[in-house]
Amino acid sequence: MNLNNVLIISPNPNRKGGIASVVKTYKEQFNLKVFASTKFQSTAFSFLFLFERLISFLLFLLRDKSVKIVHIHSSSEGSFYRKYFFYKISKLFKRKVIFHIHSGRFHNFYNDSNKFIKSLIEEVIDNSDALIVLSKHWESYFKKTFKNKNVYIVHNIVEKPVTTKKTYMKAGEINILYLGKIFKEKGIYELLDCIVENYKLFSPKIRLVVAGKGDEEYTKKYRDIDTKKIISFPGWIGKEEKIKALKNTDILILPSYNEGLPVSILEAMSYKLPIIATPVGGIPEVLLNKVNGLIIQPKSVEAIKEAITYYIDNPEDIAKHGDASFNMIQGYFPSEVKKSLVSIYTSVLNHHA
Numbered sequence: 001m002n003l004n005n006v007l008i009i010s011p012n013p014n015r016k017g018g019i020a021s022v023v024k025t026y027k028e029q030f031n032l033k034v035f036a037s038t039k040f041q042s043t044a045f046s047f048l049f050l051f052e053r054l055i056s057f058l059l060f061l062l063r064d065k066s067v068k069i070v071h072i073h074s075s076s077e078g079s080f081y082r083k084y085f086f087y088k089i090s091k092l093f094k095r096k097v098i099f100h101i102h103s104g105r106f107h108n109f110y111n112d113s114n115k116f117i118k119s120l121i122e123e124v125i126d127n128s129d130a131l132i133v134l135s136k137h138w139e140s141y142f143k144k145t146f147k148n149k150n151v152y153i154v155h156n157i158v159e160k161p162v163t164t165k166k167t168y169m170k171a172g173e174i175n176i177l178y179l180g181k182i183f184k185e186k187g188i189y190e191l192l193d194c195i196v197e198n199y200k201l202f203s204p205k206i207r208l209v210v211a212g213k214g215d216e217e218y219t220k221k222y223r224d225i226d227t228k229k230i231i232s233f234p235g236w237i238g239k240e241e242k243i244k245a246l247k248n249t250d251i252l253i254l255p256s257y258n259e260g261l262p263v264s265i266l267e268a269m270s271y272k273l274p275i276i277a278t279p280v281g282g283i284p285e286v287l288l289n290k291v292n293g294l295i296i297q298p299k300s301v302e303a304i305k306e307a308i309t310y311y312i313d314n315p316e317d318i319a320k321h322g323d324a325s326f327n328m329i330q331g332y333f334p335s336e337v338k339k340s341l342v343s344i345y346t347s348v349l350n351h352h353a
Contacts, residue, residue, distance in 0.1 A: 003031065006032055007060075009034075009072040022156055026157065047082070061089070061095065099125065100154070101132070104260040125142065126148045128150075130348050133154075134261035134281070152340070155261070155332045157332065158270050160333050162247075166322060175248060177208075180262065182212045182214030194305050202230060207230050242267070255304055265277060273325060275293035276308070277295065
């Protein structure tokens with residue numbers, strides 16, 4: 001299988017976000033061709049310049065006859081609407097289409113859509129040559145909900161860590177990392193409320209780093225009160241800063257309401273971190289309670305408190321759960337993901353060839 005026959009459609013790999021992060025690793029590890037569906041972080045600008053991107057894509061396909069498969073990476077809502085047009089152009093040019101869904105709330109997007117939008121979703125899902133999803137949970141959902149049965153699981157790719165040596169609880173405190181966008185559905189509000197409400201219990205035993213951007217107005221009140229000793233807000237962190245944070249962290253926490261299979265969890269596991277997270281989307285496939293972390297219920301301040309307190313009371317489990325995380329993540333490293341992709345690409349090319 002010649003990977004030069006594949007063109008990836010995704011947001012600019014150098015922008016912020018989970019899909020961009022995955023595709024950037026694809027590009028670096030497999031030397032795949034990537035066409036940016038949008039060059040901007042702003043959703044408004046992305047739609048404003050959509051026509052230019054579509055014309056450029058059309059011209060790209062006219063010039064490059066080697067492209068036989070268009071592999072489209074999409075989320076829901078605005079991301080899906082933009083990718084719909086790339087899907088249509090790809091089909092117009094008789095290219096095979098693989099639609100790769102990263103959204104953790106695609107079920108909500110589909111269920112809440114009107115009849116017309118549902119028909120567009122069904123058109124793309126049912127007529128793509130293959131669907132790629134992130135976990136067994138999503139494989140089951142798409143096979144039950146739509147007609148297309150060519151549904152494949154490809155794990156989100158994770159680069160091998162620079163080092164697997166790990167020192168836990170530096171300076172005697174437990175360092176906890178939240179890594180992701182700051183908005184309600186990530187469970188960050190409950191997390192911050194938990195730390196503030198239990199400040200006396202947690203200080204100086206833990207330190208929480210909230211790395212991400214989003215709802216600045218909401219987090220402002222936490223920046224203004226006297227929690228600086230145990231909460232810090234470095235904002236969005238780049239690759240080198242993220243590696244440093246993962247090396248210096250003891251636990252990753254992500255109390256989301258909905259998820260696909262978060263890259264942040266997989267990256268944390270590769271750096272031997274225990275995970276505190278909710279049993280949503282594909283997370284239960286990589287998180288086993290009291291094996292490589294703790295499963296908590298969404299929207300529960302009390303559950304977050306109990307999980308953090310567990311590790312305060314049982315610090316020896318941090319290293320034990322971290323080792324288990326690393327052992328479980330092996331199938332997400334580039335060599336295994338490449339095998340999966342090549343198998344799917346080959347199958348799609350050979351089908352009705």
